[in-house]
Amino acid sequence: MAEKNDHESSKKRPAFKKTGLSDLGKREERLALKLLLPALIIIVAIAFYPLVQVFYTSFTDRVFASGEETSFVGFDNYRRLLSVHITELEPVLDESSGEQLVDSDTGEKIFERPLDVLPREPRRYREYKQFDFFGKRYVIGATDTNFIDGVQNTLVFTVVSVLIELILGLAIALVVNSKFRFRGSMRAAMLVPWAVITVVSARMWEWMLAPSRIGMFNALLDRLGVIDSPIAFLASGSYQLSALIAVDVWKTTPFMALLLLAGLQTMPEDIFEAAEIDGAGKIRQFFAITLPLLKPAMAVALIFRTLDALRVFDIFQVMLGSSTYSMASYNYFQLINNRNMGLASAIGVIIFILIFVFAISYIKMLGADEE
Amino acid sequence: MLKSKWLFGFALLLAAIMLMSAGCGEPEEIVDEPEPDEPEIVDPDEVVITVAAGAVGMELELTRDLAEMYSEANDGVTVDVLDTPDMADDRLGLYLQFFEARSPEVDVYQIDVIWPGDLAEHFVDLYEYGADAVADDHFPAIIENNTVDGRLVGIPWFTDAGLLYYRTDLLEKYELDVPETWDDLEEAAQIIQDGEREENPDFWGFVWQGNAYEGLTCDALEWIASNDGGEIISPDGVITINNENAIEIVDQAAGWVGTISPEGVTTMAEEDSRAVWHAGNAAFMRNWPYAYATSLEEGSAVADVFDVSPLPAGRSGSGAATLGGWQLAVSTYSENPEIAADVALFMASHDGQKYRAVEGTFNPTIMDLYDDDEVLEAAPFFDTLYDVFINAVARPSTVTAPQYAAVSELFYNAVHDVLTGQTNAADAFEILELDLEELTGFPSE
Numbered sequence: 001m002a003e004k005n006d007h008e009s010s011k012k013r014p015a016f017k018k019t020g021l022s023d024l025g026k027r028e029e030r031l032a033l034k035l036l037l038p039a040l041i042i043i044v045a046i047a048f049y050p051l052v053q054v055f056y057t058s059f060t061d062r063v064f065a066s067g068e069e070t071s072f073v074g075f076d077n078y079r080r081l082l083s084v085h086i087t088e089l090e091p092v093l094d095e096s097s098g099e100q101l102v103d104s105d106t107g108e109k110i111f112e113r114p115l116d117v118l119p120r121e122p123r124r125y126r127e128y129k130q131f132d133f134f135g136k137r138y139v140i141g142a143t144d145t146n147f148i149d150g151v152q153n154t155l156v157f158t159v160v161s162v163l164i165e166l167i168l169g170l171a172i173a174l175v176v177n178s179k180f181r182f183r184g185s186m187r188a189a190m191l192v193p194w195a196v197i198t199v200v201s202a203r204m205w206e207w208m209l210a211p212s213r214i215g216m217f218n219a220l221l222d223r224l225g226v227i228d229s230p231i232a233f234l235a236s237g238s239y240q241l242s243a244l245i246a247v248d249v250w251k252t253t254p255f256m257a258l259l260l261l262a263g264l265q266t267m268p269e270d271i272f273e274a275a276e277i278d279g280a281g282k283i284r285q286f287f288a289i290t291l292p293l294l295k296p297a298m299a300v301a302l303i304f305r306t307l308d309a310l311r312v313f314d315i316f317q318v319m320l321g322s323s324t325y326s327m328a329s330y331n332y333f334q335l336i337n338n339r340n341m342g343l344a345s346a347i348g349v350i351i352f353i354l355i356f357v358f359a360i361s362y363i364k365m366l367g368a369d370e371e
Numbered sequence: 372m373l374k375s376k377w378l379f380g381f382a383l384l385l386a387a388i389m390l391m392s393a394g395c396g397e398p399e400e401i402v403d404e405p406e407p408d409e410p411e412i413v414d415p416d417e418v419v420i421t422v423a424a425g426a427v428g429m430e431l432e433l434t435r436d437l438a439e440m441y442s443e444a445n446d447g448v449t450v451d452v453l454d455t456p457d458m459a460d461d462r463l464g465l466y467l468q469f470f471e472a473r474s475p476e477v478d479v480y481q482i483d484v485i486w487p488g489d490l491a492e493h494f495v496d497l498y499e500y501g502a503d504a505v506a507d508d509h510f511p512a513i514i515e516n517n518t519v520d521g522r523l524v525g526i527p528w529f530t531d532a533g534l535l536y537y538r539t540d541l542l543e544k545y546e547l548d549v550p551e552t553w554d555d556l557e558e559a560a561q562i563i564q565d566g567e568r569e570e571n572p573d574f575w576g577f578v579w580q581g582n583a584y585e586g587l588t589c590d591a592l593e594w595i596a597s598n599d600g601g602e603i604i605s606p607d608g609v610i611t612i613n614n615e616n617a618i619e620i621v622d623q624a625a626g627w628v629g630t631i632s633p634e635g636v637t638t639m640a641e642e643d644s645r646a647v648w649h650a651g652n653a654a655f656m657r658n659w660p661y662a663y664a665t666s667l668e669e670g671s672a673v674a675d676v677f678d679v680s681p682l683p684a685g686r687s688g689s690g691a692a693t694l695g696g697w698q699l700a701v702s703t704y705s706e707n708p709e710i711a712a713d714v715a716l717f718m719a720s721h722d723g724q725k726y727r728a729v730e731g732t733f734n735p736t737i738m739d740l741y742d743d744d745e746v747l748e749a750a751p752f753f754d755t756l757y758d759v760f761i762n763a764v765a766r767p768s769t770v771t772a773p774q775y776a777a778v779s780e781l782f783y784n785a786v787h788d789v790l791t792g793q794t795n796a797a798d799a800f801e802i803l804e805l806d807l808e809e810l811t812g813f814p815s816e
Contacts, residue, residue, distance in 0.1 A: 063773075065470040067492055115802065124809050126802070211635020212647070213573055232634035235791060322460070322780060323583040323787060336464035337776050359382040 051352070058345035064335055070342070077346035083143040085125045087117055088136055114139040147347065150325040151354075153316075156241060157326065158309040161248045165305060166298070168249065169256030174290075176257070177264045187261075194254040202318035205247045209233040209319075240324050244315055252308075256301050263297025264290070299366040306362065310355050327351050418707050419449045420714050422479040423466070425697065426454040427641060428661040429731040437718050437726065450714055458640060459483050459585045463776070466490070473704045478711035479718075484531075484696045484765075485585075485779075487517045487524050488772030494700040496522035500712035505720070509736045510761070516769070517698055524700055526719040527736035529727065531695030532763040533593050533682055534756070536648060536656040536666070540676040541567070551690075553594070553623065553683045556655060560631040563654040571652065576631030578644040579657040583787040586640050588766060588779045589693040590657060591786045594620045596693075596764045598685030603782055604767040604807065610815040612782070613804040620685050621796040625789050637790050648673065657682065659695060663750060664732040679752045681759050694763035696736070728753070734760060771811055781806050 021029075058077055062070040089111040091100040101110040114127040118141040125141030128148055132138075142148045176187050193201070208216040211232035218230040233239045267290070275285050313328035322333060328351065335344035424434040431454050438450035455462045463486065469477055470493045482490065498506075502523050506514055513527040535556075537549060541563050550556035560576025567574040580586035596602060600617030604610050611617075628636055636644070641658060645665065648656040651672030656662070666673050682690040699715040701708055717723055724735040725746060732750040740746050747754050768775040785803040789796045804815050 065467040065493075066773075115805075120805070124805060126806075211633055211638060212652075229629070230634065232638060235635060235637040237791075237793070321458075321582065321584060322784065332464075333780075336467055337460055337780065339467065339773075339776070356382060363382055 054345045054348050054352075057342060058349050060342045062341040062345075064339040064341040064344070066339065073342065077343045078350075079143070080123060080343065081144050081147050081346055081350065083123065083125070084128075084148070085119060085141045086138055087141070089114065089117060089130070089139050091137070109137075111137045114141065146325055147327075147330055150327045150330040153241060153324060154310060154312060154327045157245060157248070157312060158306060161245045161252075162302065162305045162309055164245070164249050165253045165256045166302065168253045169260055169301070170294075170298075172253065172257040173260035173264055177261055190257060191254050193251050194258075196251070198251065198314040199318055201251055202247060202315045205243075205250075205315075206234065206319050209243055211235065234319055235323075237324070240320060244319060247315055247319070248309070248312070252305065256305060259301035259304070260294065260297055263294045263301075266297075267293050296366070299362065303359065303362045303366075306358055307355055310358060311351060327354075416447050417449060418447060418710055419451055420478045420707065420711050421451045421453055421476060422481070422699075422714065422718075423453045423455050423469075423477045424481045425457070425462070427457050428645075428665045430661070430733075433727050433731050433733070434718070436730075437723055438714075441714055441717050448710060448714075453477060455481070457642060460776075469702075470704075475702070475704045475706045478702055478705040478707065479715045480700045480702060481528065481697050482525055482700050484513070484516060484694060484698065485768035485775055487519055487698070487700075488769055489775065490700075491519035491522065491524045493703055494524040495703050495705075495708050495712065496524070497526055497701065497712060497715070498523045500701070500709060500716070502526055502712075502716060505716065508721070508739065510738065513696065513698075513736055516765070525698030526700075526715055528697050528699050528719045529724065529733040530736050530760060530763075531659045531661075531697075531734060532692035532756075532760050533589060533657055533695075534660060534663075534679045534692065534752075534759070535682045535690075536658055536662060536677055536679050538563075538654050538673060538676055539678050541654050549678075549680050550655075550683050553597070553620070553685055556683045557623075557627070557631060560654055564631060567654070573652050575633050575647065575653050577627060577655040577657075578632060578636060578639065578647045578653045580640055580644055581628070581632075581636040581787070581790055582638050582640050582643075583783050584640060585779055585783070587783040587786055589695065591621065591624070591783070592693050592764060592766060593657075593682055593691050594624055594685065596691035597682065597687055597689070599687040600685075602764060602767060604770055604778065604811070604813060606767070606770055608770050608811075608813045610804055610807045610811070610813050612807070613800045613815065616686055618796040618800055621786060621789055621800075625792065625796070628790050628792075637787060660732055660734050660750070660752075663752065664730070679756065681756060690759075692759050692763045694765045696734070774810060777810055778807060781810065 059072060059074060060070045061073050061076075092110045092112060093099065094101050102108065103110055111130075114130070117139065118125040118127065123143045125143055126145045128140045128142045128145050130137060130139045172190065176183060176190065180186075196204075207214070210218065211234070212230050213219045213222055215230070215233075217233065218227070221227045222230070231239065233243045271289055272285060275289060280288065311328050312326050313332065316324070316326040316329040317332060320329075322337075325333065327347065331344050331347040331351065334340045334347060422434065422438060424430065431452065435452050438452050441450050442448060455465055463483075466477075466480060466482075470490070480494075505526075506523065509527045510530065513530060514523070517523055517525040517527065535550075541547075542549065542559070545559075545562050545566060547559045547562065548555075550559050556577065564574060564576040580590050592603065594600075595612075595617045598616045598620035600614055600620060601611035603612045628634060633647075639647075641662075644653075644656055645658060645662050647653045648658070648662070649666065649671050660679075663679060665671070666677055668674070682692055684690045699719050701711045701715055705711045719736075721737055721740070724733075724737055725740055725743060727733040728735050728740060728743075728746045729749045734753065735741070735746070741753055741757055753760075766775070767778065771778045781803060785799040788794050789799050807813070808815055
């Protein structure tokens with residue numbers, strides 16, 4: 001943060017008395033520009049050039065690994081990904097009584113089938129979700145439900161995993177910040193899960209979550225007598241996301257703890273001593289001193305983790321494959337398996353915009369703290 | 372003012388860097404730089420040919436043996452083997468990255484029977500490198516499959532068809548016959564499972580490939596074809612999937628999940644189901660012929676107590692097996708296409724295929740080898756199941772090229788949704804029919 005303040009003030013000064021800039025000042029300004037140039041060129045080459053290329057490709061129907069001619073298709077790829085249509089489902093009435101029919105097995109009211117109601121031209125809308133609103137039944141249709149699902153999965157994954165990581169990471173950071181024997185080795189050991197390559201740890205967890213007693217979790221649950229038959233964690237929708245969040249929390253909590261620990265170590269001891277003398281308890285100290293002082297470090301940690309989680313790919317790809325997508329693994333599927341490079345680029349652009357929005361709102365929050 | 376600009380720029384940069392490391396649509400980044408000069412430092416005349424090959428079961432070991440044989444017999448040529456992912460979808464992904472970069476790093480590719488149509492532009496015509504002398508020895512149907520616009524893009528290496536593996540000891544113990552229909556199989560699997568569970572709580576009746584991937588397309592096509600339900604899309608381009616017989620058998624298969632097959636079967640690929648079988652924890656298994664040799668290996672719990680038969684029948688009265696199998700193709704980006712073609716033809720030659728058949732029970736594509744005594748001794752079922760291999764059902768890859776991958780994804784995801792109980796087959800196939808119409812533009816029945 002200190003660096004940023006310097007940067008701000010050094011920029012403000014010349015702007016303040018620009019007219020009176022000496023020769024020396026001008027020379028220095030030119031020198032500064034020259035020094036910045038290499039960095040700018042690298043940024044343009046490695047960040048903006050590919051980005052512009054992805055933007056361009058997203059408006060074409062380019063096929064991956066093929067010599068076929070590509071043509072410009074405008075916003076077609078985006079329309080396919082993002083078109084959503086909400087419509088009301090009429091209740092199905094009994095012809096004689098005029099009452100709504102009820103499913104005799106489940107006791108649920110019967111409505112029209114979304115398949116018959118959703119538009120099919122120019123592109124077919126597939127059923128995404130149904131919901132009730134003021135006693136009426138509505139259906140949300142989307143032209144690419146896989147993508148909308150991917151967005152939803154990614155957002156749920158991001159919010160839940162980052163939140164849990166923040167809480168656990170803070171607790172761990174507080175523990176390893178206090179003085180005890182073997183603190184050094186404890187801090188090192190804590191980092192082990194983070195050091196494991198994600199694909200390797202995903203495979204490892206895949207085995208631990210195996211749908212038979214070969215898997216550690218099923219063996220444990222079986223030993224405890226909690227389950228009758230093994231649970232297929234990675235097969236059914238309800239367990240899939242929770243399993244992935246567990247893997248991610250296991251893996252990246254140490255990283256979170258490390259960043260927060262760095263924040264904790266910059267806090268001067270004497271404030272706590274003063275608080276102690278003034279009679280503030282440990283809990284009061286935590287909420288009144290530690291937490292506010294930790295905010296900047298926390299914000300940095302949150303930015304890193306959130307942006308990282310939004311582009312989650314490896315654990316989705318390794319553990320779930322084509323059965324459930326994240327945004328990035330759907331992008332991979334469209335690019336590699338379907339060879340639809342235009343559409344894949346459009347997905348890339350949408351991920352970019354989402355991450356951009358998150359980044360700017362986080363940085364805004366961080367900036368507001370400093371005023 | 373100044374600050375918000377700075378913020379904006381920083382956020383933009385951050386997002387851009389994040390996006391790039393997610394690897395979105397940026398071909399130049401994906402593939403490692405080829406290193407064509409490296410071998411020349413060692414020996415200026417040494418040519419290195421790299422073969423990208425599978426590693427399922429004993430595949431990799433046998434390919435390495437053949438590579439060594441070729442290297443020994445030909446001075447100045449070294450054949451390297453690159454092992455590739457087990458799942459066909461993942462393997463295709465790796466290959467496409469080489470093609471997009473026009474990389475000369477791999478010279479010979481092992482390609483699936485469903486790929487020649489899609490990938491033809493990246494392979495040389497083997498007829499120009501001497502394949503015309505041997506083409507007639509192979510099964511004509513596979514040669515035809517591998518011929519695109521008159522060019523032979525791959526030399527057949529081994530063929531595959533789904534088989535039913537069963538435990539001879541358990542059928543004897545419970546006085547059951549080898550199941551001939553899916554209903555028989557269901558019944559037998561239930562009886563054996565109930566009996567064995569008393570001692571072995573991990574025992575299951577029937578394991579197969581139910582994960583959402585190409586393997587499920589193969590398994591489900593077998594159910595449907597054996598029940599007279601067509602082949603998803605007929606060879607003349609009509610979508611046939613939405614019919615009563617197909618719906619009936621897929622609903623029946625969904626009933627196996629959690630009863631005679633573990634819940635986790637919907638996450639299993641070939642090697643996952645083989646692991647259950649190998650440990651002696653299953654009475655029946657659907658798998659490819661490669662599992663025959665691996666089931667005989669040391670450490671296998673089923674070594675002397677299993678056999679294979681054709682898959683059970685449904686309404687059609689006879690079982691159906693999906694045609695699988697792999698070909699060797701030579702990359703047009705290879706720096707030594709002539710030597711690479713020679714390596715491919717050597718590996719797929721009479722002797723090369725015989726070696727793989729004897730050592731690893733990989734089905735030859737050369738017809739003569741099905742009369743060879745040594746081959747038949749190693750794999751007696753080659754003789755008895757010859758008809759199965761000859762009559763295997765092809766997936767609709769030719770008629771839907773170059774969109775087969777998308778067709779298959781729609782199909783296996785629809786079946787997977789039925790298997791995991793999210794929907795029923797009637798609804799799933801009604802929607803699948805509309806999806807296929809939109810994708811391929813073909814009419815439906």
